[in-house]
Every structure is written in C-alpha cells, then in structure tokens.
Amino acid sequence: MSDLLAARAQMATSLAFHILFAVVGIAMPVLMVVAEWRWRRTGDAIYLELAKRWSKGTAILFAVGAVSGTVLSFELGLLWPAFMEYAGAIIGMPFSLEGFAFFTEAIFLGIYLYGWTRISPAAHLAAGVLVALSGVASGVFVVIANAWMNAPVGFELVNGRPVNIDPLRAMMTPAALPQTVHMTLAAFSATGMGVAGIHAWLLRREPDAPFHQRALRVALLVGIPATLLQPIVGHWSGQHVAEYQPAKLAAMEAHFETSRMAPLRIGGWPNPDTRSVAASLDIPGGLSFLAFNDPSAEVTGLDRIPREDWPNVRVVHVAFQVMVALGSAMALVALWAAWAMRRGSLVERRRLLTVLGLLAPAGFIAIEAGWVVTEVGRQPWIVQGLVRTADAVTPVPGLIVPFVTFTLLYVLLGIAVTWLLYRQIIRTGPRGEFYGTREFRTMQRPAA
Amino acid sequence: MNNGIDLPDYLAGIMVLALHAYALFGGADFGGGVWDLMASGPRRNAQRELVADAIGPIWEANHVWLILVVVMCFTCFPAAFAAYAIALHIPISLMLVGVVLRGSAFTFRTYDSRRDDVQRRWGLVFSVASLVTPILLGVTLGAALSGAVAAAQTAPDAWGRFVAPWIGPFPWAIGGFVLALFAYLAAVYLTIEAPDEALREDFRRRALVAALAVFALGGVALLMARADAPFLWHGLVETQRAILVHAMAAASAVVAAWALWRRYYEVARLAAVLEVSSIVWGWAWVQWPFFVPPDRTIDDLASPRATLRLVAIGLSVGFCVLVPSFWVLFRIFKRNPRPFGDAEGA
Numbered sequence: 001m002s003d004l005l006a007a008r009a010q011m012a013t014s015l016a017f018h019i020l021f022a023v024v025g026i027a028m029p030v031l032m033v034v035a036e037w038r039w040r041r042t043g044d045a046i047y048l049e050l051a052k053r054w055s056k057g058t059a060i061l062f063a064v065g066a067v068s069g070t071v072l073s074f075e076l077g078l079l080w081p082a083f084m085e086y087a088g089a090i091i092g093m094p095f096s097l098e099g100f101a102f103f104t105e106a107i108f109l110g111i112y113l114y115g116w117t118r119i120s121p122a123a124h125l126a127a128g129v130l131v132a133l134s135g136v137a138s139g140v141f142v143v144i145a146n147a148w149m150n151a152p153v154g155f156e157l158v159n160g161r162p163v164n165i166d167p168l169r170a171m172m173t174p175a176a177l178p179q180t181v182h183m184t185l186a187a188f189s190a191t192g193m194g195v196a197g198i199h200a201w202l203l204r205r206e207p208d209a210p211f212h213q214r215a216l217r218v219a220l221l222v223g224i225p226a227t228l229l230q231p232i233v234g235h236w237s238g239q240h241v242a243e244y245q246p247a248k249l250a251a252m253e254a255h256f257e258t259s260r261m262a263p264l265r266i267g268g269w270p271n272p273d274t275r276s277v278a279a280s281l282d283i284p285g286g287l288s289f290l291a292f293n294d295p296s297a298e299v300t301g302l303d304r305i306p307r308e309d310w311p312n313v314r315v316v317h318v319a320f321q322v323m324v325a326l327g328s329a330m331a332l333v334a335l336w337a338a339w340a341m342r343r344g345s346l347v348e349r350r351r352l353l354t355v356l357g358l359l360a361p362a363g364f365i366a367i368e369a370g371w372v373v374t375e376v377g378r379q380p381w382i383v384q385g386l387v388r389t390a391d392a393v394t395p396v397p398g399l400i401v402p403f404v405t406f407t408l409l410y411v412l413l414g415i416a417v418t419w420l421l422y423r424q425i426i427r428t429g430p431r432g433e434f435y436g437t438r439e440f441r442t443m444q445r446p447a448a
Numbered sequence: 449m450n451n452g453i454d455l456p457d458y459l460a461g462i463m464v465l466a467l468h469a470y471a472l473f474g475g476a477d478f479g480g481g482v483w484d485l486m487a488s489g490p491r492r493n494a495q496r497e498l499v500a501d502a503i504g505p506i507w508e509a510n511h512v513w514l515i516l517v518v519v520m521c522f523t524c525f526p527a528a529f530a531a532y533a534i535a536l537h538i539p540i541s542l543m544l545v546g547v548v549l550r551g552s553a554f555t556f557r558t559y560d561s562r563r564d565d566v567q568r569r570w571g572l573v574f575s576v577a578s579l580v581t582p583i584l585l586g587v588t589l590g591a592a593l594s595g596a597v598a599a600a601q602t603a604p605d606a607w608g609r610f611v612a613p614w615i616g617p618f619p620w621a622i623g624g625f626v627l628a629l630f631a632y633l634a635a636v637y638l639t640i641e642a643p644d645e646a647l648r649e650d651f652r653r654r655a656l657v658a659a660l661a662v663f664a665l666g667g668v669a670l671l672m673a674r675a676d677a678p679f680l681w682h683g684l685v686e687t688q689r690a691i692l693v694h695a696m697a698a699a700s701a702v703v704a705a706w707a708l709w710r711r712y713y714e715v716a717r718l719a720a721v722l723e724v725s726s727i728v729w730g731w732a733w734v735q736w737p738f739f740v741p742p743d744r745t746i747d748d749l750a751s752p753r754a755t756l757r758l759v760a761i762g763l764s765v766g767f768c769v770l771v772p773s774f775w776v777l778f779r780i781f782k783r784n785p786r787p788f789g790d791a792e793g794a
Contacts, residue, residue, distance in 0.1 A: 056559055063555035066508050067548040073518050074544055077533030084522045085530040089751035092523020093758055099516045100766035106509040107773045111780055114505035118780055165752050396537045396610050409545060413552055424559055 004390055006399035007079040010406055012375070014072050016368055017410040021065030022142075023367060025105070026135040026184070027191030027222065028058040029112075033128035034218050040121055046211050050218065052116075054195075057425050059113050064417055066106065071406070079399075083382050083392035086162065090155055091145045093167040098141035104134035139187060140180045147175035150374070151244045152383050174244060178237035179374075185226045185233055186370065190363025192223020193330055196337075197360025198426060200353040213347050216356075220337055220346075227334040227363075230327055235290065241377075242291035245384060246300035247309060248377035251316035253287050254280070255301045262287040262299035267321055272313045275302070311379045319372035326359075326366040333359055455760065456750035459524045460739060462763060463517055464732040470513035471724055472633065475626075477507040479634025481550060481578020482627070483654060484571060494647055496571065499634075502641050504558065505781045509774070511551065523759055528739050528749045532592055535600040535613045539587045546581030549573055582630045583623035587614050590622025590669075593735060594677035595742040618676030621669040628665045629724060632658035636704070636720040639713045641782070652708055655716070659705050666727075679742040683734030693730030697723055 001009070032054040039047035073095070077084050108130040115124060148154075154170025155162035196219035199212040206212065242249045249255070254270035254277045255262055264287045268280025285295030292299070302310055333355055340346045347353070382389040480499040487495040522529040533540065557570035591597060596613035603609045613619075635655035642648040673681040684690050704719035739746045750756060 060555055060559055063508065063551050066511065067551040070511070070515055070547055071544045073515055074533070074540055077518075077522060077529050078537050078540060081530035081533045084533070085526045088522040088526025088529060089524075089755040092519065092526070092751070092755065093762065095519045096516075096523055096759055096762050097766070099512065099519045100762075100770060102515065103509060103512045103766075103770050104773055106512055107777045110505040110509055111777060115780055163752075165754050167755050167758050394534055394537065396534060397606055402537075402541050405541070405545065409548060413548070416552070416556060420556055420560055423561070 001400050001403075003397060003399040004393050006403045007393045008389065010399065010403040011075060011079055013403070013407050013410060014068065014075055015371065015375070017414070018065060018068040018072055019367060019371060020364055021061050021068060022139060023187040023364070024061045024191055025058070025065045026139045026187040028054060028061065028195075029109075029128060029132035029135055030188070030222055031191070031195060031218060032058060032112075033125065033132055034221065035214075036125055036128060038214075038218070040125065044214075046214055049211060050215050053425055055113055057421060058109070060417060060420055062105075062109060064413060066102075068410070068413075069102070078396075078402075079394055080382065080389075080392045081394050083387060086387055086392075087148075087383060090152075090162060090165050090167060090170045091148045094141040094144040094148075094171055098138045098145075101134045101138035101141060105131055105138060108134070136184060136187075139184060143180045143183045144171050144173070144176045146374070147179040148173045149383050150179070150248075150378060151175040151240075152386055157386075175240055178233065178240045182230070182233050182237045182370075185230045186363070186367050188222055188226035189230050189330065190367055192219050192221075193227055193334070193356070193363050194223075194360050195219040196223050197356045197358070201357030201360065202426070203347055204350060204353050204357065207347060216346065217341070220334075220341065224334045224338050227327075227330045228338075231331050234324070234327060239291060242299070245378065247302065247305045247311065248316070248373075249291065250300060250302045250305065251311045251313045251377055252320040252373060253299075254313055254317040255287060255299060256303060258298065258301040258304050260288065260296050260298045261285045262291075262297075262301075264290060265317075268317070270313045270317050272302075272310065277317075309380060311377050316373055316377045319369040319376070323366045323369040323373060326362045326369070330359060330362050330366070454747070455753070455756050456524070456746045457737065459520065459750075459756055459759060459763075460736075460746045461732070463520050463524075464728065466513050466516045466520065468725060468728045470510070470517065471629070471728055472721060473506070473510035474513055475582065475630040475724075476633040476637050477503045477510055478550070478578045478582045479630035479632070480638070481554075481575045482582075482631045483634055483638070483651070485575030485579055486654075489650065491647055491650055495650060498638060498642060498647060498651075500554075500558070502638060503554070506777060507551070507554065509777060511547075514547075520759070524751050524756055525739055525746075525749045526751060528744070531597055531601060531740055532588075535597045535609065536588050536591055537610060539584050539591065539614045539619075543581055543584035543588060546577045546584060550577035550581055553577060579627065582627045583620075586623035586626030587619040589626070590614075590619035590677075593622075593680055593731065593741060594618050594673075595679045596677075598740050598742060598744060616676050618669065618672045621665065621672045625662070625665040625669045628658060628661040629727070632662050633720055633724060636708070636713075636717050639708070640717055648713075652711065652713075655708050655720075656705065659701065659708070663701065679738075680731075680734065687734070689733055690730075693726060693733065696726035697730060700726060 032051050035047050035054060036051035038044065039051060108127045111119070111127040112124065112131055115127065119127070148170050151173045152170070153173050154166045154168070156164045196216055199215040199219060203209065203212045203216060238249070238252075241252070253262075254265055254268060256270075256272075256275035256277075261284055263282040263284050265277055265280040265282055268277040270277045288297040288299050289295040291297065302313070333352075336352055337346065337356065340349055340352055378384055380388050380390065382392045480503045484496050484499045487493075487499075489495075518529075521532075553570045553573035557567055557574060560566050560570060591614035594613075594616075596616070596619075600609050600613045603612065632655060635651045635658050638651040639648050639655060642651055670681075670684060673684065684693070700719045700722035704716050704723055707713070707716035707719055735741055737745045737747070739749050
C-alpha cells in the first residue's frame with residue numbers, strides 16, 4: 001500500500017466513522033427535546049423515560065463523535081499538510097465558526113445531561129433546544145468547508161498560489177447551500193428513520209408497549225418530513241454537481257460519451273476501459289432532463305475529461321446507485337408510514353413495522369455512500385481542479401501504521417458503542433412503570 | 449523586523465489564551481484521570497467518584513479549547529500548522545489515540561453496567577489514557593518550542609525530519625512537567641470540591657506531592673533546555689523578561705504550597721491558577737515574536753489580512769456566546785461542593 005493510499009484510507013476511515021456519530025449528534029437532540037417537551041405538556045411519564053433513554057444514547061454517541069472529530073481536525077494537517085497550507089487561510093473560517101458551535105453544543109449538552117434536577121424545567125428544555133441548534137450549526141459549517149473543496153471560490157490564482165483571499169466569498173461557494181441542506185436533511189432522515197426502525201422492530205415483539213408506540217411516533221415525526229424532502233433536495237444538489245463538477249456527474253452516472261438525450265442509467269457495472277456499462281436499465285434522455293431540465297440537453301461525458309483526471313467510475317457509480325436506491329426506498333416507506341399514522345393504524349400494521357425495522361440502517365448506509373460519491377467523485381483533486389490529492393499528502397513515511405492503528409481503534413470503539421447501546425438502552429425494556437420510582441432516579445445519577 | 453503588536457500578534461495571543469484555558473480546565477480533567485488511576489487507601493472508591501462527578505458535566509466543553517487552538521492555527525498560521533503536523537506527526541497521532549480512549553472510556557464507564565469488573569475495565573482505560581495523553585501533549589509542545597521543528601524542515605533524512613524533533617530528552621521532560629502540572633491543578637481543585645474532610649485531606653496530600661513534582665520536573669526541563677532548546681534557555685535565563693516570569697511563577701507556587709499546608713483552599717486554588725497562568729504566558733512572552741522558533745515570526749507565517757480580520761470578528765462574536773455559556777455551565781455544576789448524591793436519588 002502506497003503512502004498516498006494509506007493516507008486516503010485513514011482519512012476515509014476517520015470520516016466514515018465520525019460521520020455516523022456527527023449525524024446522530026445533530027438529530028438526536030431534537031428527538032430528546034420533543035420527548036421532554038411532550039412530557040412537560042402531558043405529564044405522561046413514558047415521555048420522560050423516552051427523553052432520558054434517548055439522552056443517554058446521545059451522550060454516548062456525542063462523546064465518541066467529539067473525540068473522533070478532534071482526530072479529524074488534526075488529521076487535516078497530519079495527512080494533508082500541503083492542502084492546509086494552501087487552503088487554511090481560505091476555508092479556516094467555517095472551521096473556526098464550527099469550533100464555537102461545537103463549544104455551545106458541548107456546554108449545553110453537559111447542562112442537559114447532568115442538570116435534570118439542578119435547573120428549572122424551562123431552562124432544561126431550553127438547554128436541549130440550544131444543543132439541537134448548535135448541532136445543526138456545526139454540521140453546516142463543516143459541510144461548507146467541504147463544499148469549497150468541490151467548488152473553490154473566494155481568491156485569485158497568481159503563479160499557482162491563492163491571493164486576494166476573501167474567506168466570506170469562499171464560504172458562499174455555490175456548492176454550500178445544496179450540500180448543507182442535503183446533509184442536514186440526511187442527518188434528520190437517517191436518525192429519525194433509524195430510531196423509528198428500532199422501535200418498530202421492538203413493537204413487533206411487544207405490540208402493546210406504550211413506550212415503543214410513543215417512541216415510534218416521535219421518531220417518525222422527525223424522520224418522515226426529512227425523508228420526503230430529501231429526494232427533491234438531492235435532485236437540486238445533483239444539478240449543482242452537473243454545473244460545477246461535470247467529471248463527478250459523469251462518474252456518478254457512468255456517462256462515458258458526451259451526448260444529447262443522455263440516458264439515466266439505473267444500476268449497472270461500468271467498465272472504464274471499454275467505456276461501457278453492463279446490465280444497467282437506461283431511460284433515454286433521463287439524465288439530460290434531471291441535470292438540466294431538458295431531455296435534449298448536452299451532458300458532458302468522461303470523454304471530455306483527460307483520462308488521468310477521472311475519478312474511480314465504478315466506485316462512484318455504484319455508491320451513487322446505493323444512495324439513490326436507499327433514499328427512494330426510505331421515501332416510499334415514509335409515505336406509507338405517514339398514511340398509516342393519519343389512519344391511526346400505525347402499530348397494527350406488522351408488515352409496515354417489519355419494513356421500517358429492516359430499513360433502520362438504510363439512512364446511515366446512504367449517508368456513507370453519499371460521502372463516497374462526494375469525495376471519491378472529486379478525485380484526483382483535493383481542491384477541485386487546483387490541488388491534486390497526491391500533491392497534498394504528507395511526506396511522513398510508513399503511513400500504513402497510523403492507518404491500521406486508527407482503523408483498529410475505531411473498530412473496537414464501534415463494537416463497544418454498539419454493545420453499550422444494545423445492553424444499556426435498547427435491551428432495558430419498555431417498562432414505563434419502572435420510571436418515576438426511586439430506582440429510576442438513582443439510575444440517573446451519572447457516576448454514582 | 450516589525451516589533452510592534454499587530455493583528456497577527458493578537459490572534460497568536462488568543463491562541464495562547466485558548467491553550468491557557470485548555471490547561472486550566474481540560475488539563476485538570478486529565479489530572480482527575482491521573483488521580484483516578486492513583487486512587488488508594490480506604491476512600492479509594494470515594495476518590496474515584498469525586499473525580500467522575502467533578503469532570504462529568506464539563507470535560508467535553510473543556511476539551512473544545514484544544515480544537516480551537518488547532519483550528520486557529522491552520523486558519524491564521526497555515527504554514528506553521530503544516531510544519532508542526534509534518535515534524536510532529538508521530539507524537540500528535542499517539543496523543544490523539546489517548547484523546548479518543550480517554551473520552552470514550554470515561555463516557556462508557558458512566559453509562560455502562562454498575563458491575564465492578566465492567567467499571568474497573570473502563571476506568572483503567574480512562575485513567576491510563578489520562579496519564580499518557582498529557583505527556584504526549586507536553587512532548588508535542590516541548591518539541592514545538594525547542595526550535596527543533598524549524599531545523600527538521602531542512603534535515604537530510606527521515607529520522608531527522610520526523611523523529612529527531614521530539615525524541616530527545618527535552619520534549620519528554622516537558623511531557624513530564626505538563627503531566628505534573630495537570631495532576632497538581634486537579635488535586636488543588638478537588639480539595640474544594642471534596643464533600644467531606646477526609647477526602648479533602650486525601651487531595652490536599654496529593655496536591656502537595658504534585659507541587660513538589662511540578663517544581664522538580666520544571667527544574668529538570670529548564671536545565672535540559674540549555675542543550676536542547678537554546679532559544680528557550682536564552683529567553684528564560686538571559687533576558688530581563690525572564691526575571692518577571694520566574695518571579696511570578698515562583699511566588700504563586702510558594703503561596704499555593706503555603707496555603708495548601710495551612711488549609712486555605714480557596715487561596716491555594718487562586719495561587720495554583722496564577723502559577724499555571726504565569727508559566728503559560730511567560731513561555732508565550734519569551735517566545736514572542738517567533739511562532740516557529742528560533743527564526744520564523746508570527747508576521748512571517750500569518751495568513752493574509754482579510755482572513756485575520758474576519759477571524760478576529762468571528763472570535764469576538766464567538767466569545768460573546770462562549771463566555772456567558774461557560775459561566776452558566778460552571779455556575780450550575782461548580783457553585784457548591786457537590787452533595788454526595790443527588791438529593792432526589794437518596
């Protein structure tokens with residue numbers, strides 16, 4: 001394994017790991033705040049139980065997200081020092097703002113988790129709201145920095161170096177709005193439908209458990225709207241890619257030859273050497289229409305891109321198919337669940353509960369696939385069209401060692417977190433009457 | 449060379465301020481982990497419980513100071529960030545493993561089963577990581593301020609570029625010094641947060657021992673600076689600035705030790721904070737105006753004005769949110785000595 005590949009693998013592992021926790025850290029506070037608010041409104045202790053159970057899960061996931069995020073902020077320099085030297089002055093600003101958003105999130109999460117009996121109910125709820133807001137803000141700032149790598153603006157190039165830097169303009173890169181909206185919705189969609197899926201699955205075993213019934217409703221309340229909006233926003237985001245990153249779009253669609261009436265390829269296995277796609281379902285004019293609202297529009301193919309500047313077409317195309325397929329399936333199920341909720345028959349529909357349960361991980365897989373599209377699709381560039389990933393990598397030798405070390409560390413942490421969530425939160429059971437007892441209160445003492 | 453104080457100097461100063469806050473707050477959280485590892489005697493469990501209660505609600509927020517330092521470094525001084533990240537890749541990576549294990553294991557212990565073996569297992573990971581991470585942080589800082597990072601950039605071989613800057617005795621002496629300092633701060637803070645006299649005495653003794661360790665390791669590091677960090681040695685021994693720095697640090701150290709001895713805990717805490725503050729700011733003052741010693745200045749390495757101005761504005765707004773938020777956090781959890789259990793749980 002070359003050092004460049006090891007560095008890319010380490011970055012990919014770190015991002016893939018961190019994103020899961022970051023996403024939950026963005027959306028989970030909304031779930032716990034809604035549950036607490038329902039409890040304060042109705043006095044129904046099951047909602048309190050939900051809020052506490054969810055906040056426990058949030059605490060575990062947030063902590064892992066915080067430390068893996070710290071690793072990433074260093075890895076930008078540890079692995080890509082030349083990139084940071086080039087771009088730090090241009091895109092450091094959103095990272096700085098993210099720092100403050102993260103401060104706010106960590107401070108008020110501490111208050112929320114440990115402050116149940118120390119501050120007034122209204123203040124406690126407000127702390128939860130601040131956690132949710134700052135969580136969204138930190139995600140947005142980080143994605144803005146990534147958006148700039150896809151569509152770099154806000155400076156001029158003189159002799160290959162950026163001058164006349166305008167960091168505000170850089171933050172307003174055209175990729176910023178679609179990417180941040182797409183990612184924020186993804187966080188709510190994946191988390192909402194993921195949590196709904198877990199409780200739907202448990203409801204199959206215990207259909208009368210009011211705990212899971214309420215949990216399912218709150219989770220769907222957050223998950224359904226985001227999941228239904230996501231295809232529209234995804235389409236909008238795709239149109240931006242078509243405009244600013246034609247090579248990425250061509251790889252996503254395995255579109256080798258520039259053409260009008262470009263077909264939309266569903267599925268298939270591209271072969272970059274023969275420039276053909278096996279076993280795909282083609283809809284004539286579909287890609288032209290989706291990319292430019294006109295079935296006869298010309299879509300740039302990979303033939304217009306120098307061969308050495310192609311991303312890995314197979315990886316990007318397949319990842320894109322996975323993301324779109326899972327997103328579409330989730331949107332259909334969200335419609336089904338919304339309809340069942342309106343009919344008031346949500347918990348009686350076993351088949352719906354089964355499908356919701358099976359799709360619980362779908363949103364997270366779709367997010368990982370989507371980031372593969374974004375990042376692998378931009379290769380060989382670290383800054384689109386300007387800096388090659390190969391030129392940005394650190395001169396430190398033996399990068400396979402940190403790659404293996406951090407991968408092992410994250411695998412172990414992943415196992416520990418899964419085990420902990422399962423043992424301490426999911427398997428605890430739905431027994432609402434347990435809460436409100438003395439035992440329940442002592443259990444909330446954090447480290448007694 | 450422009451010796452006036454200018455926008456880049458202010459931003460470098462805010463980085464020192466963030467590092468200072470990290471030492472005072474995040475450092476004490478690491479120190480708490482050290483005392484968890486060294487918990488002993490009949491009140492061993494009570495000591496661990498006090499540490500967990502003290503750092504539980506605040507360690508994540510305190511930890512963000514480190515992220516702020518990193519983010520400001522690559523935004524305002526990107527070339528310096530790149531130089532540090534290359535020459536100190538290895539100790540920084542090792543430190544990050546410690547950061548990950550400390551935070552995760554502490555949280556896992558808080559929320560995992562109360563069974564003794566489970567608690568001990570996570571507790572061990574948490575406390576060992578709390579011991580190792582400050583050492584590696586110190587090694588990184590020590591290497592950075594020794595002047596070795598600048599020298600590494602022109603070294604002919606891999607050893608010289610990636611290992612030599614941090615392998616020498618001086619960075620490790622700073623590593624030990626930082627560890628002692630963090631443990632000392634934690635013990636001093638815990639004398640105030642302890643719920644009863646017996647525990648207070650436990651941490652008073654620990655604070656006094658740690659004070660001696662700080663003094664000894666600080667002396668060792670200073671002596672090693674003569675050969676390994678001549679720039680720092682010159683600044684700390686041969687300049688007029690140095691006299692003031694040493695006087696401040698020494699005076700507050702003596703006051704802290706005396707106050708601990710006489711059990712004036714509030715005075716001891718104030719003096720210990722002053723001691724750490726004069727060490728951090730004394731170092732910054734001695735190093736100024738160089739960012740990567742011995743020869744690359746803050747001005748040389750700073751980002752363009754437009755970036756610095758925007759960051760300065762962003763920081764001003766950010767601190768307006770941050771300061772009241774931290775005030776609320778510490779008011780809620782640190783105002784009174786924590787009752788041993790929540791009133792409601794009993």
